[in-house]
Amino acid sequence: MDKARVMTLFIGVVRARSFSQAAVEAGLTPQAVSKAVRQLEDHLGVRLFHRTTRSLSLTDEGQRLFELANPGLRLLDEAFDQVQNSRREVDGLIRIAAPTSFGTHFLAPLLCSFQQQYPGASFDLQLSDQFQDLIEGRIDVGFRAGHPPERNLVSRHIGDITLQICAAPSYIERHGAPRTAQELLQHRCTGFRQPNTGRLVPWELRGEGGTVYMDVPCVATFSTAEAEVEAVRAGMGIGQLATYMLGGDVAQGRLVHLLPELDTSNAGVYMYYQQRNRMPLRVRHFIDHVIAASQGAFTAARRRN
Template sequence: MNKLQAMEVFVQVVDAGGFTRAAENMQLPKASVSTMIQALEGALAVKLLHRTTRQVSITADGAAYYERCLRILADVREAEESLSRTRLSPAGRLRVEAPTGIAGEVIVPALPDFFARYPDITLDLGCSDRPVDLIEEGVDCAVRGGHLSDSALIARRVGIVHFTTCAAPSYLNKHGRPQHPNELLQHRCVNYFSSKTGKTHEWDFTRAGERLQMPLPGQIALNDANTYMAAGLAGLGIMQMLNFTVLPYVADGRLETLLDDWTTDPFPVHVVYPQNRHLSAKVRVFVEWIAEVFSNHPGLRLKNAPPRPTPLQVAI
């Protein structure tokens, strides 16, 4: 039995909560995973996991051994990287998740630079607005917008996004332009709902110390940035969209900004990754790279709020 491999498999089974998911994450047959765990328990003469037909749970001895395994495996990886070219030229498969809008508008256009720097990294980029369980789904790190609720993750704040209230001319020509947020109650709005809770997000507005937060009427609610934008462009209602994604549509006349003297609450953007894990070189360089990309992006940088989108700004 390869003891280090068995430790890796054991950690994966605990993190994934079962043999099937761990086998998928490690690209091993489920039978091999089960056999290695049995051999490890035999060598240690200790039961590490409770198994039932429905779930796998860790024993008290298993929990103690799990913590030791994490430290040992981290030390081994660090020793290997310090003696290899990995530190200078990270290599391997990297699994990253990012929100649809940020992935398409910011990350993907910048990737030629990333691959030029790190040609030996293979990237699997998942693009979705749903919350992803990093450990269960075998994700190395994720870009997340909004306030974080998962305390089991290490987070680095890398940017901030602002929103613009806007609508298609086809909608405004038919229904008119609101002059105050309260007038939105008489309009149709394109709403956004959480993939995790199903709850529709409320809208917020601030001006000169006055703050409004309210649910708004609408015939449609979506949970994906691309389809949300498509609904607004189709004239289905007024929407609030990421500032920098609105720019080209304002420039070509497909969208018009509204309530320009009101602002909305900005959302922080973080890169998150599981704690109790050694931060590998490939994850480390990606986190540093994405922080650099965001710091150079006018719509995401932390320091100054970006200007509101206008055709003039785009022309410049």
């Protein structure tokens, strides 16, 4: 016997004061509702209703069962209502996973602007350069740089990462500026080391036949993009940096954009999430907010630098 089902039907009959009306509300036949109540009576070993052709009333045992069970069912109804309403409300927590540098420089300002529109929204931003599983991490929206996730997820391309070769004016004063890709090999450069593999990432340069990769002489390597950018700003060496991290460094003279003909934009930024059909409204609004903010944002970053 499905106790939850027969109890729900029993309480429905009491509230409607009619087997036939309770059947209509439950989408069943009166015979099915009557059978369920008989199962409950047989299970309890008591009669729950006085039945005649013209009237229906509770026995003492039926009245006691109703008084004990009805508050619990009301709490269950309220729980269902609250969960359904949460899909329509923007207030609540949004869990986000993103690469460290992208989350710091691109997403953090978006969280602020989203909360200005929806003050009741809150965020749990989890930054890691490793791919994070949505289900295991209870993540609502994830971001990834490079290539889209190869999983059963909705993936949206929101922009391309442009890499520029930059140096501080102080470095150029001391060492001069390279005029060709080959001259980079005679300079002091910085490098990025993948934090999850430890692999030193070669520089990615635009060539006549497409993209070429070059191992440059590194005076320092970094496992976070933020540290590499700060080192280049301080004049340690020449770095290949993502434009979205630079703000207005080039336009304001803190950095010099070198060899612009070698810039590449091969890596994309992807937003991924599960299907939208049962998504809370706050998460849906946040996804739309990111898409709107990302349109032209990466192009604008290239123009500022």
